[in-house]
Amino acid sequence: MSVPTIATSRAAADGIPGSAHSEVALKARASRRSGSFRPKALIPIVYILFLLLPIYWLVNMSFKTNVEITNAFTLWPANPTLRNYAVIFTDPSWYNGYINSIIYVVLNMVISVAVALPAAYAFSRYRFLGDKHLFFWLLTNRMAPPAVFALPFFQLYSAFGLIDTHIAVALAHCLFNVPLAVWILEGFMSGVPKEIDETAYIDGYSFPRFFFKIFMPLIASGVGVAAFFCFMFSWVELLIARTLTVTDAKPISAIMTRTVSASGMDWGVLAAAGVLTIIPGAIVIWFVRNYIAKGFALGRV
């Protein structure tokens, strides 16, 4: 930082309100006035097109008939049909997959956030014997390859008679979601000044009353973001969910793989099922768009 240091401190010392005068803002204003198109904007546009093209193709396919998919190459559906979606919504073996996925995802979300709240509070407010090593141990579970755990998980949950139940998948997903929730919540809680805790105790609040009446509202957005990330990682995971379920709790993603291997030809239904798995994430993401980087950085941005 050798070049701009002096000027930086000078500008900061003068207290010039940056945003109004900065180069970026000036440029932005200039381009808005003249209506000219900045070539720099091409990069995100091309990138987003690259992201959306495969998704568009899936959506496109989901509205086509199988005959059209295999026999004619069309960039958009010539005869748009809702048959593929109708198949999914009328066949219990398909729509039960969605219900199963949602049940275990929600169970996992509730369990993860509930146990992570007190732990995150402890990590953000206190030092205790072995705290750093405990934190690291949690991290290793987040980083462990699910493939390593697939086999012993099957044995473990068989021993408890939990195979093919929603709670089994929910508990198994806690392995990586609880650490994640602890981190995100710890990040948000560290942003709340400790004086608030102390004032509340002086005012005679008991710990549970303080926690639920004062503290929880302050970190409400953190709880929301943590819940979102638990939802997301539980929703996208397949290997463990597939290992622990047979029929009654089989997630939608596992039902999809079965269709690929067995019949392999019903492309339209496969595409429709895929589109339906994208929708929940696409809806929720709007609400957490500003926190998503924080979540991926394990609450450390």
Added chain:
Amino acid sequence: MEKTWNNKAWFFVLPVLLLVAFSAVIPLMTVVNYSVQDTFGNNEFFWAGTDWFTELLGSARFHDALIRNLVFSAIILAIEVPLGILVALAMPKKGIWVSVCLVLMALPLLIPWNVVGTIWQVFGRTDIGLLGYSMRALGIDYNYVQDPIDAWVTVIVMDVWHWTSLVVLLCYAGLVSIPDAYYQAAKIDGASRWAVFRYIQLPKMGRVLLIAVLLRFMDSFMIYTEPFVVTGGGPGNSTTFLSIDLVKMAVGQFDLGPAAAMSLVYFLIILLLSWVFYTVMENAGRDRAVKETAE
């Protein structure tokens, strides 16, 4: 924030500890037990000592999968990190377009991993997929089912598609934390575009970039679902990464002993990487804190 020393905080951590221990410690112990024994089913186990480890460490199959994994991770990092920085730098800073960009870019991150695989499996097919069909039309001989190179290209492009947004989001979060006064000062000094990047933007992005690199390295090292759906590890074994090989061995062939030994070696590698990750991240954070207090 100054933290108070209080060992009673352990009670708050206890539920997490019990829950994660149930899901992590018992399975890990089981894997260790399996790794020194042989079984033919029926819960009958025979002592095998360290044979599985010796066999594994000398097996070409394991070496190949490990090398494939390392090469894959290296390629992924070499593409995704520069591309992510580039896109983050070019993103708008204010207004409604920021939200639109963020939401659209985050979309691939929220798609179930096997659906990502399915999307690309379909997209790359030469008969019904846009990519494969276009390649054919352009006269390029592309077939990811039969040609190992094409399979690799498909898996890599898929991963770039799936995860580059993570790098973009993290870098963008670092960029918006730079006060405008910095840019203004750089302008007064007459700094070039490159100098602005090198001395203002890159240092501010350093920490998030580090997180992005480490996360991308680990996740690409553990990749399973997406390539499994697209190529199934083929053609031949050309896209059989460690995870795919492991699941093949454990679930497909029911070779519990060798699979457990492989799990442990794999886990030790990941443990080493996690430790490096954690130490680097903690120390980077501490250095920054020290620097900021000094300023």
Added chain:
Amino acid sequence: MDFSWMAWTWPTAAFFLAIFALIALMGVWEYASPGGSPRVGVLRFETTRGDRLFVSLLGSAFICLAWLGLTEMALWWALGVCLVYAGLVFRFV
């Protein structure tokens, strides 16, 4: 509850008991002299006793793997190497 699927053997049980004993010992040591005696060693960043134990254990695991992969000799020799390595870690890291 049937736990026979865990397939315990005496050597692995002893291995885990040793690990848990080491962790317990660390707790006792910390209780006897709190603070973990942090210092900056050859790795150029601050480590405490717990960190040093972790580095010793992880390093030992890789030493044993290398021993199995590269030599024909019994693993007991590797154990000796691990102990020497752990001693060095506690002295210099």
